[in-house]
Every structure is written in C-alpha cells, then in structure tokens.
Amino acid sequence: xxxxxxRAGALLCSISLHICCSFxxxxxxxxxxxxxxxxxxxxxxxxxxxxxxxxxxxxxxxSCPPTNESDGPEILKPYLPAMxxxxxxNGPVGEGNFVLSRSGPPTAEELSNEQMLKIVKIECSDLExxxxxxxxxxxxxxxxxxxxxxxxVFPKWKEKFPTPPDLIGMKRVYSRExxxxxxxxNQALVRSIPVDxxxxxxxxxxxxGWKGYQYKELTPNKTRxxxxxxxxxxxxxxxxxxxxxxxxxxxxxxxxxxxxEAIQKDDEWKPPVKEVF
Numbered sequence: 001x002x003x004x005x006x007r008a009g010a011l012l013c014s015i016s017l018h019i020c021c022s023f024x025x026x027x028x029x030x031x032x033x034x035x036x037x038x039x040x041x042x043x044x045x046x047x048x049x050x051x052x053x054x055x056x057x058x059x060x061x062x063s064c065p066p067t068n069e070s071d072g073p074e075i076l077k078p079y080l081p082a083m084x085x086x087x088x089x090n091g092p093v094g095e096g097n098f099v100l101s102r103s104g105p106p107t108a109e110e111l112s113n114e115q116m117l118k119i120v121k122i123e124c125s126d127l128e129x130x131x132x133x134x135x136x137x138x139x140x141x142x143x144x145x146x147x148x149x150x151x152x153v154f155p156k157w158k159e160k161f162p163t164p165p166d167l168i169g170m171k172r173v174y175s176r177e178x179x180x181x182x183x184x185x186n187q188a189l190v191r192s193i194p195v196d197x198x199x200x201x202x203x204x205x206x207x208x209g210w211k212g213y214q215y216k217e218l219t220p221n222k223t224r225x226x227x228x229x230x231x232x233x234x235x236x237x238x239x240x241x242x243x244x245x246x247x248x249x250x251x252x253x254x255x256x257x258x259x260x261e262a263i264q265k266d267d268e269w270k271p272p273v274k275e276v277f
Contacts, residue, residue: 076221082126082170089146091127098124103143105152106135111236113204119229120201120210126168126221129228133189134164136235157192161185168224179220186224193234200233201226 081087094100098118099109109115110132118124138152150158165185171178202212213222239247 076172076219079126079170079172082172086146087170088127088130088164088166089141089148091125093125093128093131096124098128100124100128100132102131102141104135105140106132106240108240111136111232111240113208113233116201116229116233117205117208117210119225119232120205120213120222122222122225126170126172129168129225130164130166130170133167133228133232136232136240137164139164157188160188167228169220172221174220182224183220186227189231190227193231194238197234197238198230200237201230204233205229 081091084090089102093102099112099115101107101110115132119129134148137157138150138154139148140151141148148164150162153161166182167186167189169179169182173179201210213226242250
C-alpha cells in the first residue's frame with residue numbers, strides 16, 4: 001500500500017502537469033498568465049476544491065451545467081483564456097448563436113428577449129455578456145487600436161470606470177484579490193436600475209418559459225448574469241434609442257407627474273383620528 005504522503009505528492013504532480021500543459025496549449029495568453037497559474041496551483045494545494053480536470057478551456061466557457069439533480073450548485077472552473085489581459089479585445093464574440101458585434105453601438109436584435117434568455121441560460125460566453133453591457137454603457141471598440149474607449153459612457157459611470165469593467169468575473173476565480181473588482185462593478189450596475197425596473201426578468205422572460213434559478217443552484221456567475229440581463233432590459237425599455245436631451249425631458253416629465261400625484265394624495269380627505277387618553 002502507498003503512503004498518504006506519496007499519494008498527495010502524486011496528486012500534486014498530476015495537477016501541476018495538467019495546468020502546465022493547458023498553459024502551453026494557450027499560446028496567445030499574455031505575460032501575466034504565469035502568475036495567475038501559480039496562484040491557482042497554490043489554491044489547489046490549500047483547498048482541494050478543483051479536480052485534476054477542473055480547468056476550463058475555451059470550448060467550455062458557455063457550456064450549461066449538467067442536468068442531473070444535486071444538493072448544491074455546480075462548482076465553476078477557473079477559465080484560463082480570460083486570464084490574458086487582451087482577452088476582452090481578442091476573445092471570440094458573436095461566433096455562435098448569440099447575436100453580437102464587438103464594434104459599433106448596440107442594436108435592437110442584440111437586445112431582444114431571446115438574447116436575454118441565452119444570457120441567463122448560459123448559452124453565451126461571459127465575454128459576450130460583458131461586451132453587450134459595455135456597448136450599452138457607451139464604451140466603443142476601435143478595431144485599429146484594438147482598444148475600448150469611453151466615448152459615449154454615462155458621465156457618472158465614466159468617472160468610476162474609465163475602462164470597461166468585468167461585470168461577470170470571467171476568470172471564475174472568486175478569491176477576494178481576484179474577484180473584488182468584478183463584484184463591485186456589478187453591484188454598481190445593479191444600483192443604477194430604478195425600483196420600477198427591478199423585476200424586468202420576470203416580466204419579459206417568463207413568457208418565454210424561463211422560471212428563474214432555484215436557490216440551491218445559485219452561483220456568482222448565474223447571479224451576475226441575471227443582474228446584467230435585468231439591466232440590459234431596463235436599458236432597452238428606458239434608454240435605448242433616446243438622445244441625452246430626450247432622456248432629460250423624459251426625466252423632467254416623470255418628476256412632475258410624481259410630484260402632482262403626491263400633491264393629490266395629500267389633498268385627499270382622511271377621517272379624523274380619534275384621540276384616546
């Protein structure tokens with residue numbers, strides 16, 4: 001019989017070999033990838049959460065979780081291509097059934113309910129979700145320089161995020177040092193949705209058969225996808241196709257209507273309150 005220390009050493013060697021081979025296969029990864037891989041190796045030594053084959057390749061980014069019942073959510077795998085700093089400008093988008101172009105402003109076809117359904121059902125990649133939200137926020141991609149620019153970004157958002165943030169967590173590594181920026185940007189996106197538009201997913205996707213996620217199957221990836229889809233529907237219904245001047249006028253009219261309604265409620269007759277001593 002082999003000792004437990006020998007088995008642990010063999011397992012560590014197999015993990016290291018597997019990840020190194022995965023790294024060599026990704027010839028287009030950037031210079032910072034080695035440090036990210038080293039960090040994954042360190043996590044695997046401390047937390048035996050990922051199995052030997054639990055590193056996702058490009059083909060698995062938008063794969064759906066298995067349909068078999070389980071007592072908990074599907075554990076997501078670290079996604080190596082997203083660790084390349086150039087992935088947001090070089091990664092594939094719009095090559096499958098998800099309608100999307102990296103260049104230009106958003107289109108009505110890109111913002112359809114069918115597209116939103118693909119987002120929440122994980123039938124498109126994390127990069128495609130990010131790219132569509134970036135375009136709606138006003139970031140524009142320059143094909144010549146292969147860079148994103150905040151040409152039409154909302155002023156307050158531009159001040160906080162001059163470059164497009166990762167709203168999903170494409171690396172799928174949820175340690176504080178790696179994931180905090182994605183978490184904060186996603187929270188900022190959610191806060192920008194008015195209260196009246198918080199339930200847009202239920203209104204627009206339930207007719208297509210989507211019943212939402214079960215609590216036990218929630219993961220950060222699914223939660224953030226749903227939040228991005230909800231924001232995209234809000235953008236489509238309230239902001240898409242309007243100029244800045246038109247949006248300001250709509251806001252003014254809405255504010256006047258709310259103030260008028262509040263005055264009417266105050267003028268309504270109310271029965272006197274009987275004082276009890």
